[in-house]
Amino acid sequence: MLLIPCPWCGARDESEFTCGGEAHIRRPADPDALDDAHWADYLFMRANPKGSHRERWCHSHGCGRWFNVERDTVTHGIVSVYRMGEPPPGGDGS
Amino acid sequence: MTRYSIFSLARNAMGYHRSWPRAWRSPQPRPSYDIVIVGGGGHGLATAYYLAKEHGLSDIAVIEKGWLGGGNTGRNTTIIRSNYLWDESAHLYEKSLKLYEGLSQELNFNIMLSQRGVLNLAHNEHDLKELSRRVRAIRLNGIDSEILDPQGVKAEVPIANISPSLRYPILGASLQRRGGIARHDAVAWGFARAADARGVDIVQNCEVTGIDIADGRVQGLETTRGRIAARKVGLVAAGHSSVLAAMAGLRLPIESHTLQAMVSEPIKPVLNSVVMSNTVHVYVSQSDKGELVIGAGMDGYNSYSQRGSFQIVEGQMGALIELFPIFSRLSLLRQWGGIVDVCPDASPIVGKTPVDGLFINCGWGTGGFKATPGSGWVFAHTIARDRPHALNAPFALERFASGVLIDEHGAAAVAH
Ligand SMILES: Cc1cc2nc3c(=O)[nH]c(=O)nc-3n(C[C@H](O)[C@H](O)[C@H](O)COP(=O)(O)OP(=O)(O)OC[C@H]3O[C@@H](n4cnc5c(N)ncnc54)[C@H](O)[C@@H]3O)c2cc1C
Ligand SMILES: [Zn+2]
Numbered sequence: 227m228l229l230i231p232c233p234w235c236g237a238r239d240e241s242e243f244t245c246g247g248e249a250h251i252r253r254p255a256d257p258d259a260l261d262d263a264h265w266a267d268y269l270f271m272r273a274n275p276k277g278s279h280r281e282r283w284c285h286s287h288g289c290g291r292w293f294n295v296e297r298d299t300v301t302h303g304i305v306s307v308y309r310m311g312e313p314p315p316g317g318d319g320s
Numbered sequence: 321m322t323r324y325s326i327f328s329l330a331r332n333a334m335g336y337h338r339s340w341p342r343a344w345r346s347p348q349p350r351p352s353y354d355i356v357i358v359g360g361g362g363h364g365l366a367t368a369y370y371l372a373k374e375h376g377l378s379d380i381a382v383i384e385k386g387w388l389g390g391g392n393t394g395r396n397t398t399i400i401r402s403n404y405l406w407d408e409s410a411h412l413y414e415k416s417l418k419l420y421e422g423l424s425q426e427l428n429f430n431i432m433l434s435q436r437g438v439l440n441l442a443h444n445e446h447d448l449k450e451l452s453r454r455v456r457a458i459r460l461n462g463i464d465s466e467i468l469d470p471q472g473v474k475a476e477v478p479i480a481n482i483s484p485s486l487r488y489p490i491l492g493a494s495l496q497r498r499g500g501i502a503r504h505d506a507v508a509w510g511f512a513r514a515a516d517a518r519g520v521d522i523v524q525n526c527e528v529t530g531i532d533i534a535d536g537r538v539q540g541l542e543t544t545r546g547r548i549a550a551r552k553v554g555l556v557a558a559g560h561s562s563v564l565a566a567m568a569g570l571r572l573p574i575e576s577h578t579l580q581a582m583v584s585e586p587i588k589p590v591l592n593s594v595v596m597s598n599t600v601h602v603y604v605s606q607s608d609k610g611e612l613v614i615g616a617g618m619d620g621y622n623s624y625s626q627r628g629s630f631q632i633v634e635g636q637m638g639a640l641i642e643l644f645p646i647f648s649r650l651s652l653l654r655q656w657g658g659i660v661d662v663c664p665d666a667s668p669i670v671g672k673t674p675v676d677g678l679f680i681n682c683g684w685g686t687g688g689f690k691a692t693p694g695s696g697w698v699f700a701h702t703i704a705r706d707r708p709h710a711l712n713a714p715f716a717l718e719r720f721a722s723g724v725l726i727d728e729h730g731a732a733a734v735a736h
Contacts, residue, residue, distance in 0.1 A: 245621035270720045
C-alpha cells in the first residue's frame with residue numbers, strides 16, 4: 227500500500243487517491259498538422275517503463291487536486307512529488 | 321516422447337514411478353535459430369507448438385527468463401469462455417475455446433478442462449438490458465449463450481440468494497455452458513512437452529536483454545546466455561511487452577498493472593460453476609481441490625512488482641461476502657499478483673511490427689488464459705506466412721492509427 231504525500235494535505239493512504247497515468251504528455255500544438263501515426267502516438271502510446279515513472283495523481287477523496295509523482299514501478303518507492311505545471315525535480319519533463 | 325496412457329501409468333506404477341522420463345529436454349541455447357519466441361508462458365509455448373505442428377518448422381527456440389509458466393500463465397484464475405461482444409473477438413476467442421476442447425487429447429496431457437459453465441449476474445435494469453444485448457450478439461456468432469431468470473440462477477448456483485429485497489438483487493444472468501476452467505500449469509507443460517517432442521528447444525533461465533536490428537530487419541537477440549541469431553522473432557512477454565518493444569525502439573499502447581487473485585482454504589463442493597458479477601465487482605469459482613478461487617479488478621497504477629495493494633484485497637472480499645454471505649467465515653490461504661499488459665480497448669495486439677521479421681503478441685491483459693491455444697495458433701500462422709490469419713488481422717498494432725478499435729471493456733472488466 228502506498229503512502230502518498232499530497233502537496234497540499236501531506237502523506238495520506240493510497241486509497242484516497244486516483245492515478246491518472248503518465249504525466250507530461252503534451253497536447254499537440256498544431257493538431258491539424260498531425261498525421262494518423264502521430265495522433266496514435268499522442269492518444270495511445272505510453273512509455274510504460276520498468277523503473278522510474280512520472281505520473282499524475284488526484285487526491286480524489288481529499289482536496290480533489292491533481293499533482294505529479296515520480297515513482298519506481300518495481301519497488302513502488304516514491305522519488306518525488308511536485309505540483310502541476312512545475313518542472314520535475316530531476317529535469318526533462320518535456 | 322513417451323505417450324501417457326493407462327498402460328504407461330500401470331507400467332511405471334510397477335517400478336514405483338522412478339523411471340518416468342523427463343517431459344522436455346533442457347538444452348543449451350544454440351547460437352542461431354530460424355525462429356525465436358521470447359516468453360515461455362502459455363502463449364509463447366503454444367506459438368512454438370503450432371509453428372512446428374501446423375507449419376512443419378522445427379528450428380525454433382522458446383526463450384524464457386524464469387521458469388515455464390511462471391508469469392501470468394501460472395498466476396491466473398483459469399476462466400475460459402468465448403462470450404465476447406464484437407465479431408472479431410468472438411471469432412478469435414471461439415477458435416481458442418474449440419482448440420481447448422480437444423487439447424488434452426491432442427497434447428496427450430490432461431489439462432483438466434472442466435466446462436462447468438460461466439455465469440454473469442445482472443443486478444439492475446441496465447445490467448439486464450446489457451446482458452440481453454450481449455447474449456443475442458454472441459448467439460448471432462454461433463456461440464452458445466443463454467439468459468437465466470432468478471430461478472434459473474438458483475438452479476445453477478444453489479447458494480445464490482435470489483431474494484428481491486437485497487441491496488444488489490440477482491435479477492438474472494447470462495450463462496455460457498461451454499465455459500469453465502482448466503489447469504493453468506498443465507496448459508504450459510502440455511504445450512512445452514508437445515513442442516519439445518517436435519524439436520523445439522525450450523530454454524529457461526535466459527533473459528533477453530537486447531534486440532539486434534540492422535537495415536530495418538531483426539538479426540537476433542542479446543541474452544544473459546549469449547547472443548542468439550534469428551531470422552524471425554516473436555515477442556510474447558505479456559506484462560513485459562513494453563520493455564521488450566523498447567529494445568526494438570517501438571512504443572506500444574500498453575500499460576502494465578498488477579492484477580491480484582486469491583484462494584480460500586479448501587471446503588467441500590459448494591459452487592459448481594464460475595460466477596461473475598461486474599456490478600458487485602468480483603468473480604469466484606471452486607477448484608477441484610475445494611479452494612475458492614477469487615478475483616476482481618486490477619490495481620490502478622503502473623507496476624512491475626507482482627505485488628498489489630491491500631485495499632484491493634479488502635474490496636474484493638467485501639464484494640464476495642456481499643454476494644455470498646455464506647463465505648464470510650472462510651480463511652484465505654494465498655494471495656498473489658501478476659503483471660498484466662492492458663490495451664486501451666481491452667483487446668490484444670497480435671501481428672507484425674514495423675521491424676521486418678519481428679512479430680508481437682501482447683495486450684491480452686486480464687483475460688488471455690482462455691485465448692492461449694487460439695493465440696498461439698494465429699500467431700504461428702502470422703510468423704510462418706509473414707502475414708496475419710483472418711482471425712487476427714483486425715488485432716494489428718495499426719488499429720491505433722486507423723481508429724478501428726475493438727472495445728471489449730464490457731467483456732473484460734471484472735470478468736477475465
Ligand atoms: C491474477 C490474474 C488472474 C487472471 N485470470 C484470468 C482468467 O480467469 N481467465 C483468463 O483468460 N485470463 C486471466 N488472466 C490473464 C492471463 O493470465 C494472461 O492473459 C495470459 O496468461 C498471458 O499469457 P502469456 O503466455 O502471454 O504470458 P505469461 O505467462 O506472463 O508469459 C510471458 C513470459 O515472458 C517472460 N519474459 C518476460 N520478459 C522476458 C525477457 N526479457 N526475456 C525472456 N523472457 C521474458 C516472462 O517471464 C513470462 O514467463 C489473469 C491474470 C492474472 C494476473
Ligand atoms: Zn490533497
